[in-house]
Amino acid sequence: MKILFKLRILQSLWIPQSPSRLFHKDNRCLVSPMVSHYESINRCKEELPDYFNFASDILDKWSQLEKDGKRSAIAAFWWINDKGDEVKWSFEELGFLSRKGANVLSDPCGLQKGDRVIVILPRIPEWWILNVACMRTGIVFIPGTSQLTAKDIFYRLQASKAKCIITNDTLAPTVDSVSPDCQFLKTKLIVSECSRDGWLNFKELLKVAPADHNCIKTKSQDPMLIYFTSGSTGPPKMVEHSHSSYGLGFTVSGRYWLNLTPLDIFWNTSDTGWVKSAWSSLFSPWSCGSCVFIHYMPQFEPATVANTLSRYPITTFCTAPTAYCMLVQHGLTSYKFMSLRHCVTGGEPLNPEVMEQWKTQTGLDIYEGYGQTETVTICANVKGMKIKPGSMGKASPPYDVQVVDDWGNILPRGEEGNIAIRIKPTRPFCLFSCYLDNPEKTASTERGNFYITGDRGRMDEEEHFWFVGRADDIINSSGYRIGPFEVESALIEHPAVAESAVVSSPDPIRGEVVKAFVVLAPAFVLHDPAKLALELQEHVKKVTAPYKYPRKVEFVQELPKTVAGKIQRKVLRNKEWGRT
Template sequence: MRTFMISWIPQYLQILRSPSRLFHGCNRLLTSRIISYYDSVNQCEKELPKYFNFASDVLDEWLQLEKDGRRPANPAFWWVNDEGEEVKWSFEELGFLSRKTANILSEACGLQRGDRVLAVLPRVPEWWLLSIACIRAGIVFIPGTSQLTAKDILYRLQASKAKCIITNDTLAPAVESILPDCQFLKAKLIVAKGNRDGWLNLRELFAVTSADHKCVKTRNEDPMLIYFTSGSTGSPKMVVQSHIKSFMLCEPFIFPLCFIRYWMNLTPSDIMWNTSDTGWVKAAWSSIFAPWISGSCVFVHNMPQFKPTIIAETLSRYPITIFCTAPTAYRMLVQHDVSSYKFMTLKHCLSGGEPLNPEVMEKWKIQTGLDIYEGYGQTETVTICANMKGMKIKPGSLGKAVPPYNVRIIDDHGAVLPKGEEGNIAIQVQPSRPFCMFSEYLDNPEKTAACMTGNFYVTGDRGIMDEEGYVWFVGRSDDIINSAGYRIGPFEVESALIQHPAVSESAVVSSPDPIRGEVVKAFVVLAPAFASHDPEKLTRDLQQHVKKVTAPYKYPRKVEFVQSLPKTATGKIQRKVLRNKEWGKA
C-alpha cells in the first residue's frame, strides 16, 4: 500500500498543475470514465486495498515530499484565535506531534486498537492532533460539539461504550457529574493549562512521552469515526465511517479530480478555511481529509461565536484562498455588507449543510466578485451533489450528482420518477452499494434497514431533478429541523420540554427564519397550574430550561402556547400539520 501512495502523489501534483479547462463544462468523457471506474470498484471488478491508513499512507507521504522540497512552502496547519495567539505546523511537525499523541492514548490512557474515544472540544489545535493520533493507533474517534450538556455526554458515552473521554476544563465538571453512570469509561484526558484531580493532562504528557510510534496497519473496513446524528424519533443514531472512506479521497485520477479539484478547487499551494464546528462531519472532511489529501494548508480561527466582522477581517488579513462556511454565515455576511473589505487572495467559496438562497449567492457575487459553489451531503454519505468548477451554476440548485453516487428522485415505493417531479432524493445501492457510504447505524439494524427503499438509500430529503440533471432541494421528508446547519431532532427538544413542570404536552417543528433558514418552534400545552402565568416570562423560562437540559443550540427560539395539539386517531401528534401552518402550507 505504501508503494501505491508514493506512486500516486507526484502524479496527482502534475494533475493539479494542469489547466482547469480539462474539466470545463463537466467533460462528458471524463465523467463517464469516473462513473465507469467506480462501477467497477463497486462491482468488485477492481480490488480495493485491503489495508489503508490515512496517517501513514497520506500524511507521512506529504511529510517526505515536504522534506524533499517537492511541496510549496505552506504550513500544513495554521491556527489563530481572537487573543492573537498563533500555531503553525509543517507536515513534519504534525507527524511528530500526532505520534506523541498516539503514544499518550495508548500508554497513559491504556487504550488499544478498536477502543472508542469521545472528544468534546472546541477548535483547538489538540483536536487535530487527537483525530490523527486515533487514526495512527487504530482507535475509533467520536467527535462531539462543545455545546453538549452533561445529559448529552452521558448518552454518548453509554451508547458508544467509549473507554476514554477528552475535553477541556469548561466541560470537565459536566463529565464529573455523570461519572457514576459511565461504567465503560476507563480514562479521562483534559486539554488545559493546569491540572485537575482525577484527569490526565494532555499538555503535560507531551513533555514526557516519546514520538517513536509505529502506525497500526488498519484494514479498509475497520471503523475509523463514529458520528451521532439526530433523528425525528428517538435518540441520536451512531453513524460509522470506516478507513476506506478516507481512501475514497485518495484515488489519484478519480475522486480528487472530480471532488477536491473541481468542487473544493484545492492544490498544495492553497490555504483552506472551513468554519465547521468540530462536532460535525464537515470538520473531518473539509478540515482534515480533503485539504491534507491535496497537500493544502488547513486554516482555523478559534471563534467562540460567529461574528461577521471577525470573518471578514480574517479573510482580509490572512492569505486564505479557499473559504467554506454554512449558508447562514453567508446570509449574515452579505447583510453586514463585505464590499468594503478586500479579500486579496480569496479565489473560491464553498457552502454546505443547508440550502443556500439564490439571493444570497447574488449579493455575495456583487459584494466580492466571487461565486459560491454549493455542495450537498449527509453524515452518512458525505458529498452527494455539488456545483463543480466549470459547471454552469444554477442558483438555488444543489448541483449534479458526484461520482460514485447515482442520485435519483424516487417515490415512496422505490420507483424512479420522471424529470421535474418531486420525490425522495435517493442513492442507488443495488445491485452494488457505493463503497464510500457509511457502514451502518451502530447497534441499530432496524434504523439501518429503514433508510432503504427498494434499490435505494433514501436521504430523508425531498427534491426535484431537472432535465440537465441538476437536483433542487424541496424540504425534509421527516421532522428534522436544519437550523443554520445544525440538525435538530424534535424528539430531543420535546423530551427536554416535558421535564419542565409547566409543560403538559409539546410538539416541536421548524419555523422559517430570515437568517438561519429555519429555527426550532415549540407548541406547548400548559399544565393547569400554569395556565395563568405570564406567557413572555414562561417562554424565557422554558428556553433557559431546554438550554440546561440539552445542547443550547436546540432551544426553541419560538414558543406558542396552545390548548391542544393535532393528533391522529391513534393519538400520535401530527407535527406535519403544525409545520405546514408555520410555512404557510396549511
C-alpha cells in the first residue's frame, strides 16, 4: 500500500551546504538528480515509491553515472590493513562482485527472497559484497559481532529462523558446536582461503559464479535488515527494517550531518556487527556517492588511527566519543591531517571537554548525532549550525521530535521528559517496522501519537535537544550496549552467586562500565573476595560475549527491592553515579 506524505514543503531545520561544496571547478553538480529525488522523499516533498531497492535504485545509478563520466574517478570502496594489503572498487566493480555474490546465495546456497541470513564477519571486503548481494536477492541480512559466543549464536539462529549463517575460520568451530540443534539452519557459508567440512566456501564459489543477475523487485516496506538489541529485562529483541527505512532514510543525514558528496572519502570505525556500521559504512556514504574507507583493525589503536588519518586522503571521520577521548589522550599535535575537514560522532554522549581538546589539537569541530537501532538519525549538529557543546543538535527530517511525558503529552521547553518521535497520523517511513515476533514490545513503545525512544532529555528554546539519560537499564560502555539481564543470567550460573544486580558505573575512559552487585551463596561467604571477583569475571567472559563482563564487582549482603520483590537497579545506579 502506498504511503502518502504531506505535499507541502516543510520548513527545514537543516542549514544547506554552501554552493562551493556542491560544484566542481568546472561547475559540474556534485549532487545527482537521483540523490536530490530521494532527499525530497526524506523531506516529505514526494511520495515514498511502492518499490525500492538500494542496490538497483542507488548503487547501480552511481555505477551508471561513473560510466557516463558524471562521477569523479574516486573509488566507491577502499579497504586496507596493517599488512599493506589494499582493495579498491568502483561502483561498477561493486556491482559486478555483488551480482556474483547474489548468484552464490541463490545457487548453490538455495536461498530465496525473504529468507534470513546471519552474517558474522569482521571488517573484511566480503561483508560489503554480501550486504549488497542480499539486497539484490531480497534476502534479509542479520549482522552480528565477532564477539558472540556459542550461546549468543544459538539464540540468534533459533529466534530468527535463519536458513543460512556466514562467518570465518575463527567462529566456524563455535557455529559447528550449536548447528546440529538448529532445525531451521540449512546452509553454512565460510569466508576462508581453506575448505571446511560441512561448509560451502564463499571465496571459491565467488570466483566461478556468473556475473549476470537481475535484481529482484522489492517493495519499499519489504524486510531488508534485522538487528538484535541488547535487552534490559529479557533476551535480545529483533528490530526489523524495510528496504526504504535505511535505504532511503539516510539520504538527508548523509548530505547534511555527515556533509558528504561524491568527492569525499569517509572513514567510520564501527564494528560490522553494530548498527552504526550500516549507518555510516554503507547507506549514508553510498547514498551520496562517497567513498567508504575501511581500515581492518581488530582493536581500536589511537596511534594507528592517527597515522591513517595522516597518511590517507580521508575527508570525513566518524568514531565513538570514547575513541575521541582515547585519541586526544594519545596526543595529536604532532600529526597533520591534511585532508580531514569534517568529524562526527554518535552512539553515546560526547563529553564537551573532549570536544574542546579535539578542537585545540586538530582545529576541527566534532558534530554529534543521535539515533537508535530502531531509527535513522533523530537529531544532529550539522555543518553551518551553531554547536552547543553537550547538545545532540536539532531534529532530523522527516522526524517530528518532541519531549513528552509518560502519556505522550508534549512538555514545555526546558522540561525533562521522554525523547519521542511523532508517529500519528503518519508513521515515518524510516522508523523500524516492528520488534519481530513481539507485538507486545512493539506496542509498548507507543504513547498517544508518539514513539517513545526510551531515552530522557529536554529541548531548549532554540530547539536543540539535550540528552539526560536512559529510561531503561541499558549500559553503554565504549559504544557497546549491554543489557543487565544477560550479565545477571551469566552470573547466576556460577555456584557462588545467590543473587546479582548489574548497573552502569562511571569510568574516565569508557564513559561507563558494567558493575555487578553480588549476594554470595552461604558456602562462598568466607572465600577471598578478590579471587572470587576475578573468577566471576572470567566466568561471564566465557558464558557471554567478553565485552559484557563486569569490570567492577561488589559483594553485598542484600539487594534493594520493591515490595513486590523486584530488584531496584535505579537505587544501585544512583549510588554509583552519586545521585540522590
